[in-house]
Amino acid sequence: MRNILVIEDSPLVLKILAHLFRQEPDLEPVFCASLAEAEVMLETSAGLFFAAIVDLHLPDAPDGESVDLVMRHRLPCIVLSGSYNEQRRDELLMKGVVDYVLKESQHSYEYAFRLLHRLDHNSHIKILIADDSNAQRRYIRHIIEPHHYQILEASDGRETLRLIAEQPDIDLLILDHSMPGVSGFDLVKLLRQKFKLNELIIIGVSADPKGSLSAQFIKHGADDFLRKPFCPEELNCRVMNTLERRDLLQALKKAAEYDALTGLRNRRSFYERGMRMIQQAQQSGQHLSVAMLDIDHFKHINDGFGHASGDSALVVFAKAFASAFPDTLIGRLGGEEFALLSPLDAADLSATIDSLRQRCATLYYANGAPPLSFSAGIYRGEAEDLESLLHEADQRLYQAKQSGRARTVLA
Template structure:
């Protein structure tokens, strides 16, 4: 739970904010209607707050004194204002507020909440500023710091490459076009040979007036481009927008690859990775072990205890399966059916499945439900065709069910 200080006196704005906060269970608002109330609250409890949403003009703080108050306590500050003043906006952004949001529409307030959520995520985001001008590096750092990013700096291409090699978890690179040594263009081309867009975001910078420069940067592999000089708001919007696009792509990839309920590979991803394992085993001259697994009497769990209990059984089993076989390829192929591909010898794998079965018998997944149990068919052979290997394992799974379930069958 994150406590958010809200300093606002407008009944209409408060009504909108209260409605939005009710939809955010992880954010807990504390409302103050005046500067005086906020002073008391911060003096006694400043350490409890994660961030603040602050009205720029209050009856007892008509000139932004409420913003100055929050900034003194080093709280990330999102400013709300009923009127737009570009000079005032720039002053506030350079002072270190997170953003300056106009009270225009529902979208404006939703944008403020987007900023709150980004502040939560941004603490894990690393940004590298590659720029030979110390003044420009300082300016960019000053603009980005209120958003809680981790900021690194490089003065040339060689230092940029060194930092990226030392810290492969860097998320975003702000890269100047004209640096000593390796140019920005060359660096983008070099980096894109090694790192895909979802691995590193690149935003190009240049003071060059040529209109084609932005297109050249993007064609070489940059995600976005800014022409210097740029205002703080533009930089913040470009950085936030590219990070959100990256997060969306990752979420789409996650949805395409993993089963939404259990977190294991879905059928498509399992087959794709299984084919890769087969090709590698074929090159190395190794056999592979393949297992098909089925939860026993799963329909009875759904019918007798409800589908929520069935889902819980699947989740608990998938977690136990992943813990028992950390080095194997695992997948949920559909319903209560799971599959496994491993380089482990078949006898050793069968023993491991028996240990997992004993473990599952003691796992709780729903009140009053029967012990969790599964049947398995196991086959080891030449890695010629994944479908054939799975078919052989499936035949043995069928035999395990014929023999009374709760067992692993290795030989027909």
């Protein structure tokens, strides 16, 4: 739960914000209608707040004193204003507020909530600023620092490559075109040989007035381009939008690879990863073990206790399955059927599966439902093709069911 301080006196704006907060169970607002109220709140409880949404003009703080108050307590500050003043906006952004949002429409308030969510997420985001100008690096750092990113700096191309090699989890690179050593273009080409578009975001920047420069940067593999001088808002918007676009692509990829209910790999993803394991095993002459697992009497659970209980059984089993085999390829192939592919010896695999069965029998998944149990079939052999291995394991699974269920048959 994140506590958000809201300093606002307009009944209409408060009504809109309260409505939006009700849709955000992870955000808890504390409302103050004046500077005086906010002073008391921050003097006693500043450490409890994650961020603040602040009205720029209050009856007892007509010149933005409420913003200064929040900034003194080092809280990320999102400013709301009913009127637009470009000079005032620039002053506030350079002072270090997160953003300056006009009270124009529902979209404006939703944008403020986007900023709150980004602030929570941004502490895990690493940004590398690569520019040979100390002043330019300081300027960019000053702009993006209020958004809670982890920030690194490099003064030339070689240092940029070194930092990325040492910290491959860097999410975004703000890259100047003209640097000594390795140029911005060459860096983009080198980095795109190693990192895909959704693995490292690259935003090019340059003071060169040549009109085609932005297109050249993007064609070489950059995600976006900014021409110097740029305003703070533009940089922050470009950074936030590219990060959100990357997050959306990753979410789509996850949705395509993982089962929505259990979080395990789906059939397609299991087969794709399994085929790669087969190829590696063939190259090394290694045998592989495959297991097919099936929850016992699953139709009875669905029919007798409801489909919600059946879903709960699948989720509980999947969690226990993943916990028992943390570094193993596992997946849900469909319905109540699960699979596993591993270089483990069949006997060791069987022992772990038997331990999993004992644990499942103690797990709760629905009121009055029978203990959770499953049958399993294991086969170990030469890695010819995945379908053949799964078929052999499925034959053993059939034998386990015919023999009374709640057991493992292996060959």
